[in-house]
Amino acid sequence: MPVRRAEQIWDTKLGKNMIWVQSKDEFDCVAQFDPATGVLGKHSRAALGVVAPTWPEIAGSFSEVKNGAFVLYRYRGQIFLRAFGNVYELDNQTVVNVCGTGFKRRMSIQTMGCCVLDMEYELVSRNAISCDPTPFVEDEDFDFGLFVSNMSKSRERREVMLGKS
Amino acid sequence: MRNIGLVREGPYHYGPIPMKHVYVVDAGWLWNEPPVYVGMMDPTGVVYHLNKGVSPNYTGSPGLTENWYKGLDAKSYCVSYDKLENEVTGLFHAMTNDWNKWFEENDDPTAKFDAWARQRVLDGTVKNPESWYNQKSAFVRSAQNETTGYYATLPLAVLGAKSSVVSELGESGQFGRSGSRALTEYDPRFAARQMGLDAEHFVNLPKLRQQYVTQVVSLRYKIPALRQSGLSTEQIARTLSAERRALGVLFKNRTPPAELPGIYARNMKKYGDELGPTIDYLRNVKNKSWVEIIESASTPGGTDMGY
Numbered sequence: 203m204p205v206r207r208a209e210q211i212w213d214t215k216l217g218k219n220m221i222w223v224q225s226k227d228e229f230d231c232v233a234q235f236d237p238a239t240g241v242l243g244k245h246s247r248a249a250l251g252v253v254a255p256t257w258p259e260i261a262g263s264f265s266e267v268k269n270g271a272f273v274l275y276r277y278r279g280q281i282f283l284r285a286f287g288n289v290y291e292l293d294n295q296t297v298v299n300v301c302g303t304g305f306k307r308r309m310s311i312q313t314m315g316c317c318v319l320d321m322e323y324e325l326v327s328r329n330a331i332s333c334d335p336t337p338f339v340e341d342e343d344f345d346f347g348l349f350v351s352n353m354s355k356s357r358e359r360r361e362v363m364l365g366k367s
Numbered sequence: 368m369r370n371i372g373l374v375r376e377g378p379y380h381y382g383p384i385p386m387k388h389v390y391v392v393d394a395g396w397l398w399n400e401p402p403v404y405v406g407m408m409d410p411t412g413v414v415y416h417l418n419k420g421v422s423p424n425y426t427g428s429p430g431l432t433e434n435w436y437k438g439l440d441a442k443s444y445c446v447s448y449d450k451l452e453n454e455v456t457g458l459f460h461a462m463t464n465d466w467n468k469w470f471e472e473n474d475d476p477t478a479k480f481d482a483w484a485r486q487r488v489l490d491g492t493v494k495n496p497e498s499w500y501n502q503k504s505a506f507v508r509s510a511q512n513e514t515t516g517y518y519a520t521l522p523l524a525v526l527g528a529k530s531s532v533v534s535e536l537g538e539s540g541q542f543g544r545s546g547s548r549a550l551t552e553y554d555p556r557f558a559a560r561q562m563g564l565d566a567e568h569f570v571n572l573p574k575l576r577q578q579y580v581t582q583v584v585s586l587r588y589k590i591p592a593l594r595q596s597g598l599s600t601e602q603i604a605r606t607l608s609a610e611r612r613a614l615g616v617l618f619k620n621r622t623p624p625a626e627l628p629g630i631y632a633r634n635m636k637k638y639g640d641e642l643g644p645t646i647d648y649l650r651n652v653k654n655k656s657w658v659e660i661i662e663s664a665s666t667p668g669g670t671d672m673g674y
Contacts (some may be wrong), residue, residue: 224652229639247639257651331626335579335618336634336643337611338663342653343637343644349653358656367656 222255223262223275226346227326233264237277240284262363265346268324272346274353276363283350285309286321298354300347309347323347579618580667586610587665604657607664608646615642 219238225231232255234243242264247254262275273284274292281292290296295314302308302322311319325345342349353359361367555577559569562584569577586607593603619627619642631641638644649655655663 226637226652228636229648230636257647260651263652331630331633334630335576335615335622336630337583337615338608338644338649340663353654356659358659359654362650362656363654 221261221275221277222259223264223273224260226263226265226343226349232260235262235264235273235275237275237282237284237289240273240287240289242271242273263346263349265349266326267346268326270323272350274346274350276365279364281353281360281363283311285319285350286323288319290318292350292354292360294357296354298347298351300345300351307345307347309351575618575622579614582614582618583611583667584665586614590661590665600657600661604660604664605646607661608649611664612642 220234220236220243223233223235223242225233225244230247232245232247232250234245235241245254261277262273264271264273266272270286271284275282275284283290283292283298290311290313292298297312299310299312300307305325306322307325308322309319310317310321327344342352353363358367555570556566559566562569562581564580569580572580589607589610590603593606598606619630622630634643635641638648640648644653646660649660649663
């Protein structure tokens with residue numbers, strides 16, 4: 203049986219500008235994402251089988267909240283956040299802050315001191331387990347906004363995402 | 368490996384004696400693998416180096432008073448109890464290969480150690496203890512190739528363990544001698560302070576959780592030795608990540624069975640692995656640098672940690 207590569211799928215069906223992003227809510231879920239339109243085409247890794255994207259092909263991650271979806275992705279050597287219908291570049295001048303309690307969160311994005319976004323969002327679920335002995339589990343795993351905020355404050359993590367580190 | 372510094376609850380005894388001169392000491396423990404020093408003594412700090420054998424350097428103030436005991440196969444380093452004001456210091460005991468053999472033959476060191484050690488001393492079968500150390504270079508092994516094991520002192524190996532030996536003979540207090548007593552007591556507040564955690568928060572965690580946190584933090588004390596052995600940052604990250612996952616397995620097995628399915632299911636769904644995020648996930652989804660993975664590996668997480 204011939205092996206079809208993931209690239210062939212988006213080249214032929216969704217166009218060359220599509221990128222793969224990984225769901226942070228569900229490992230089995232990956233999506234083809236169009237940076238131009240923000241369209242997410244979700245797939246099951248299990249269903250994709252051998253054509254599921256490999257790690258080098260994953261260019262970002264996404265998470266769904268009650269009032270939309272966040273997508274953090276690299277594209278043409280830069281990192282972008284798509285949130286609430288807009289796209290923000292996550293460069294050295296941009297800082298994302300998140301506050302809130304329970305399921306309610308407020309995200310603000312500042313670029314060179316100017317606030318370019320101040321929006322509320324609501325988590326779908328937290329899924330954090332008290333006394334969980336699982337390693338490497340962090341609060342940001344259950345709050346994509348917090349994950350983005352941490353990314354914005356870590357040059358090292360942005361460099362890892364860009365493949366520079 | 369006999370013991371990897373699991374949190375112990377004391378006290379254990381080598382025999383009751385009246386308290387005349389008090390020294391903070393500890394029994395030596397033999398390890399088949401390098402032990403992990405998880406406690407930095409305060410005010411006496413310990414810098415840990417380990418490859419084959421051990422050569423810890425003691426720093427800080429007050430310094431340790433070194434005592435050398437002839438006729439025993441143990442060299443003791445003592446500091447008077449009152450100088451340290453209830454802090455823990457370590458006594459470092461050399462052990463012979465015969466001790467290693469003893470540990471191999473006995474699964475319960477605390478129960479049989481005292482009688483065995485005494486008999487060894489009484490028999491006079493311990494020979495040439497000076498050859499084990501360079502007397503002028505404290506804690507530096509002079510005959511590493513004479514041993515097949517590794518040594519750790521309990522306070523260093525167990526976060527939060529307070530240990531003391533009371534000897535009726537004072538300065539001549541000989542380890543294992545009849546009439547000496549060692550006490551080891553686990554103090555969660557002390558452990559929390561050693562780990563830089565909020566003591567009040569830590570003591571309210573379930574005991575199992577305390578043990579897990581202690582083991583996780585202990586991983587950071589392996590880093591110097593790993594660097595010294597020439598591993599790259601990525602290799603260290605991969606090593607610690609694997610060890611952290613192994614700890615997850617160890618403690619998952621001690622988690623109430625009723626809670627396991629929920630944890631496994633959550634991990635499988637979220638990370639694609641029932642043990643939690645893999646190193647590929649950390650790198651490619653969370654975009655963690657190798658240094659951050661090292662830090663994460665030795666940092667306990669969870670909502671109950673108050674982070």
